[in-house]
Amino acid sequence: MSFNCLFLFREITKDLCRHKILLFQSWFQGLVVLCLLVFVICLALSDNALLWSKRFSLHTQYYLLFNQIYQARAPAYRVHPKHKVTLNTINETTESSAVQPEGVQYHQAYPSNYQFVMDNAEVCKNTPFLVLMVPVAPKNIAARDAIRQTWGKDSVVNGEVVLTLFMLGLDGGADVEKLKQENQQHHDLIQSNFMDSYLNLTIKTMVIMDWLATRCPTAAYAMKVDSDMFLNIDNLVFMLQTPGIPKLNYLTGMLMWNRPVVRSKNSKWYVPEEMYPDPQYPTYTLGMGYIFSNDLPAKFVEVSEYIKPFNIEDAYIGECMKRLGLSPTSPPNPSQFKAYNSKYNRCEFSKIITYILGSSEQLINYWTDYKKPGPHC
Structure with a gap:
């Protein structure tokens, strides 16, 4: 009898936990949707809405291009601090x-x-x-x-x-x-x-x-x-x-x-x-x-x-x-x-x-x- 009670108690506890998780997920999703809705409304009312749109589009295109050409046209590299060279003795710098x-x-x-x-x-x-x-x-x-x-x-x-x-x-x-x-x-x-x-x-x-x-x-x-x-x-x-x-x-x-x-x-x-x-x-x-x-x-x-x-x-x-x-x-x-x-x-x-x-x-x-x-x- 005590075993059945314990089993029943565990099941009820699990159901409550699952219920709380589902409630939290629903609440969080609702909050995300609400934030997105507020952002879209503010963006639509903004005089710079078109500018934001263009920036987002350009950023997306640049990101794709950046990955395709493996960080192309980036010829600079960092020298390890141990290997820095003193430039004080050089008159002409480039x-x-x-x-x-x-x-x-x-x-x-x-x-x-x-x-x-x-x-x-x-x-x-x-x-x-x-x-x-x-x-x-x-x-x-x-x-x-x-x-x-x-x-x-x-x-x-x-x-x-x-x-x-x-x-x-x-x-x-x-x-x-x-x-x-x-x-x-x-x-x-x-x-x-x-x-x-x-x-x-x-x-x-x-x-x-x-x-x-x-x-x-x-x-x-x-x-x-x-x-x-x-x-x-x-x-x-x-x-x-x-x-x-x-x-x-x-x-x-x-x-x-x-x-x-x-x-x-x-x-x-x-x-x-x-x-x-x-x-x-x-x-x-x-x-x-x-x-x-x-x-x-x-x-x-x-x-x-x-x-x-x-x-x-x-x-x-x-x-x-x-x-x-x-x-x-x-x-x-x-x-x-x-x-x-x-x-x-x-x-x-x-x-x-x-x-x-x-x-x-x-x-x-x-x-x-x-x-x-x-x-x-």
Whole structure:
């Protein structure tokens, strides 16, 4: 008997609870309807009713468009506070070095935001087969001189015209007059008014692409190659002369597959999710040196306007390729693209295309030995 009473009491309690919930839902729905009704009446009586309607319509259209083009035309990214760069020593400032009111520094990678302050557009009049573009710090004269004495020395390689140029940004500590004198002597410096720093390598790379697209569009191929590289230019030109090498939409080098985005703030390769939300980069070519057909720079510049930039320049180029619906191509002989070597070997250096070195002195020493008479192996 007590069990039945308890059961009955529970059922009555449940019914009361359900009844209260239904009453609350009805009351809440009624309140929402009433609020909407009051809002519509006020809106109808307002002189600005049409304006509100237009705003709502435009907002809806903008939201849909925003999602369709993946935050298009938004080239600004936030730099982590740890990586902020002091701008007090730089006299000339650009949009790339603007400090927002909140004190957070922003950069823009789209190259049309910058202008060339030193140029050598006439060097492409002879239509080079290959243009070597070397990003280098303004102060690093030693690296430029070492390259001029070694793999950047010859203007004709295997019967093809080869051009070597150096891309610089602004550096408050660099001697402007010395740079001008250096350029008057060698005619191989290009300088743009972005701040030259490690974090701005993506900007530097995109300015390189812009220069190739606007100053040297008739070249067949180009290479972005770091200043600390041993480059076997003979093997590189021979590779590009190989039958079957594409003349369009071609990007090759040491391919990087399935590389995770570094999220550790202690790493120099740190990229926050707000810059690049995907956990993994698309396939890209390692930034030490990658070769591309010279139709690609204009395409990179165009698509970069719609890609939120991040500070890993080689992976950024991989993202540009992905957005263009293209993929990097494995070189004919992948073993020719090497990153580091344990020690110099004359025979091995005669077979490769790239090696990362430790210093400019090392480059000169290795090159001198490599070019001496006699068989390499």
